[in-house]
Structures are given as structure tokens and as C-alpha cells.
Amino acid sequence: ARAEFVRKHYPDVLLCEPEECEAFVKEHSDHGGADVVLEVAGGRDTFQLAWKCARPNAIVTVVALYDEAQSLPLPDMYGKNLIFKTGGVDGCDCAEILRLIEEGKIDTTPLITHRFKLADIEEAYRIFENRLDGVIKIAITE
Template sequence: MRVPFADQGLNKIPEQVSDRQALFVGDVLATGYWATRISEIKEEDTVLIIGAGPTGICTLLCVMLQKPKRIIMCEKDEHRIEFIHEHYPEVLTVTPEECKNFVLENSDHGGADVVFEVAGVPSTFQLAWQCARPNAIVTIVALYDEPQVLPLPDMYGKNLIFKTGGVDGCDCEKTLQLIAEGKINTEPLITHTYPLSKIAQGYDLFENKRDGVIKVAIEC
């Protein structure tokens, strides 16, 4: 297959990186790395990530590279919470209903210093700025089905910085290098594998979120 300008848009996978290890580099891992890079995380920060799906977990992996003081994951799905506890035991978890109070109790400045909104529903959009401390950074990673509204009178005095936009793939070479060095490992996200002949079953499983699925890989 001929790919015009492939030298500008593709990256060679290092020999020590398997296809499964590289599977998310141009997708959810690129999103997590981009979001982390623009969020100006410092080592003394409390970081809140709302949403522990594949993109949220990839964001977590990239946030962990910055070594903030604490990381909190907000998630309603009990299987995903169990996944976080199993693979990243140092990360605190909380449900959306308890998130605001939990963040206040587990932060040093009246809220999270950096918030990632990865879930993508109106309630989590509101939760993101509510859990942020004054002068925090709120990074919108999620995509929404409809426009979201900033209730500026309610936010008065928070002086928040919102960052959002479309993810770019400019850091794929860097993330491949981090995978090769063992600093990022996305393989645990692949909870189910199907052959190409059963791809419909894989889609059905993922769409209906059965059997604790995080990500499905299809092998040819």
C-alpha cells in the first residue's frame, strides 16, 4: 500500500516493542500523553482523573510519569475500580457521588490542582470544575454529544484555566520510546482478544461492557 507523506505521519515501532504493546500509541495513549503534557503537573499536585475507561487509564499512565503527590480516579463502574486497585494500588478511587467531598479531604489546597475530565457527560463536566481548587487547571479530554455550559456566576472566584482541543499525534515517537524503556505498559488494558473471524463478538462485548472489559484486541 502506498501512503503519501508517510515519512511525516508514521512512526517506526522499535524492535523491542510488540504489536500489542504499540496498539494504543496512535489512539488513546496519544490522547492521554497530550492531555498530560498540556496540564503542567507538578510533584506537589493532587491530580483528579474523572473516568477510568481506556482513555482515562492511558491518561493515568502518563500522569504517573510526572510523579504528582497523589492521584485520584473517579469512576462509577465497580469492575473498572477493581481494575485500578489491582494494577495501580497507589491510586485513590472514588465514585462520582462522593467525589467532591473525597477530593476536599484528600487535597492540600481546597480541591484538585489538576483535573482531567475524561468521562464526557454533562454531570462529569460540572464535577470537574467543582472539584478543582481556585487557580487550578481543568483539562477537557472527553468528547460530548452536545455543547456544555460554563455557569460563570457559580464559578466566580475560582479563576480556573480550562484546556481543551483535539489530540495530536506528535508524541508517538516519544511514547514508543517510553514503552521500549518499560516506563509505560498498556497491555493490561487488553482484557479480551478475539480472532478476526469473531470481530462482531468483540464489538458486542465492548459496546455492552460485559465481563469487566476494558479494551478488546483483534488478531489476524
């Protein structure tokens, strides 16, 4: 459903299936991998997929929350010289992101799939937490 959402609202974004991802990234990059990788899925193999898709000297940002500890297989990573950033969402670039939205360079409107009044925030959390009704993001208003 999310892939269809991206195809509909962001047709310029390149998509592939997880099992094709590493080859896809290498094929569509100039330096043997991605300059920056955002790991947001938190799946069983997504951490490994993230660093494998990164080119040498790239940045891998881990936003995902995992159910179990991840390990760094250093012998397999030898020569990659990766920089890892972890800890969830980093608010450092919020001003730039808001500026890009204001300038119309990033359209986040389709991401807000639900709107709730502040008085109904418990219902909003229930829907978001349980991933009901095709929810992506919820806007809370007064």
C-alpha cells in the same frame, strides 16, 4: 467492576465514590483541589464535578462525550480561572506515554482485556460498544 479492577492492578491509585469526590480531592491536595482534572465519564453531573474538583488556575480536560450540552455556570466559577481543553483524546503526548510504557513506569497490560484478529474487528466493536464481557480495551492484531 472498574473500581475493583483499579484496586487489583493499580493498588497505589486513590479511589473514592462520586458523591465523596470533591471533598476527597480537596483533602488529598495541597492547593484546594486538583492541578489537572480529566473528565472522561460524560455523565449527567460529571462536568460540574470536574470543575468543582479543580483548584484555582487548574486545567480541566474534557475527553467525555455528552448526550446534552453542558453550560459554564460562570458566577459559581468566579475566581477559579480555569483552563478548559476539549475535543477528545489529544495525541500530543503519545511519544512520552510510549516512552514511559517502554521504561516500565506505566503498565497498561491489564487494560487490554480482549484480543482479536483484524478479520474479527466487527465482533470486537460489538463487544466494546455494548460493554460486554468486562471489556476495557481491545487489542487488534493481524
